[in-house]
Amino acid sequence: MTATDTARPMVEVRDLLFYYGEGRDGLPETPAVFSGFSWHAIAGEAWAIIGPSGCGKSTLLYLIAGLRKPRGGEILVDGHPVPRPRASTGLVLQDYGLLPWATIWENVALPMRLGRFYKGKGANGDPVRPYPRPDIPAEQVDYWLDRLGIADQRAKYPAQLSGGQRQRAAIARSLLQQPNLLLMDEPFSSLDAVTREDLQLLTAELRAETGVTTLVVTHTIEEAAFLGRRILVLNSPPNKQPRVVDNPGAGDRGYRGQPAFWEKVAELRGLLAGVSEAVVAPS
């Protein structure tokens, strides 16, 4: 699988309206997080979504994951609306995504078990909610454990692992079902600096290996600049216009040491502070 052979959009957000809470009269209780917001990501792209707390970056990810419903407009993933989560979208959260009662092997193998659980349904080929593949072989579990460097932790429980190892397991689990879209919500925020940079590099490598479209939500400017070939900058709600920064150097091992990286970091910092609106490149 190569990264982009077509310019097919993997995620399409059209005229999105979203707000939390609903008053007695059916009107929003809080101001809209997104209003008339349109944006898209081409298949195979590596995106970072950055913004201050409360800007709606996690909300956008949950909407794309099918865990929240748009109040207006529509969101298409791989050409279809997402009323419910689809198995071919991987989701990695900051923490607590693993089952504490299952070993690391069992946790990573969960998509395989779910696939067998829904064996009959997968055959119907429901396009809206593709069920997990019923035919993931157990060797694939071992492969991903090995690839993520946690093969020797397979018999342990999540509580016995470090935060970094837990996130490796979460990534292995999301890759087991060969997703075409990988969503990560602040995946490395609770990790120490060295572990975080290790996992950022690993994420970039895995993206290059699998060609999966990735959206990484982060509040760390350096993380956005390292992982996002394209960076969506959100500001205080309501978000109406997407502001996108191109960052072609992202994902390369040595990028962090280059002046271009630090220039990009400075540019992002300026954007987030609302200083240099002029450099915004429209999507």
Next chain:
Amino acid sequence: MRRRDLLLGTLSLLILWQLLSWLLRTEVLPGPWTTAQAFVAALPKGLWRHFLVSGYRVIAGIALAMLLAVPAGLILGQSPALNRFFSPIVYITYPIPKIVFLPVILLLFGIGNVSKIFIIFLILFFQILVVVRDQAAAIRPEMIYSVRSLGAGRRALFRFVFLPATVPAALTALRVSIGTAVAVLFFAESFATTSGLGYYIIVDSWGRLAYPDMYAGVVAMSLLGLLLYFVVDGLERYLAPWMFLRDA
């Protein structure tokens, strides 16, 4: 707990019992040796049958409570709307000592097994329901989101998240309330019946002032409680080994 500690504890209790019996010098408190002899002698003469009857009643009550309280707790824990409706009812009925309904239950279900099983069920049901409900409601949304994102629907969530998350909690609740269940059984069996350890201790032995026999019954009842406790404890360790991890 280690086997050696358990043995040591038993030995200490036996010594204490013996000392107390020597100190009081009354036939109301026979020593452990006398009691052991009475226990062995009484076993074939009916004690064994009473033990089985009591065991059947308490296990049936437990099984019924688990069978109904676990699904009910799961449903309430998953559905805030249902829980809003039932929560005040559970809140009010939870602290009511269910044993006060025993006369009513005896009138409704007779003096046989059914009334005993029902009162045990009634007491355990609420204990387990509340624990399972709270446990199911406390599951982190991140975990549910993660598993849903893997393509799990309602059925799979139930099977792979809610059930494994709550059954160990139900067993813990059960382990804690086994003492209550056996105590209630003893009380329910101590009148208007002709079988069970409560009957053996109160009506049969105490009535005849046969103190060693009475203590044999007390020992049998204690063994019943202890045995159930061990079984549930073992089940907990078997079904939820992750709850007994040493620090990583």
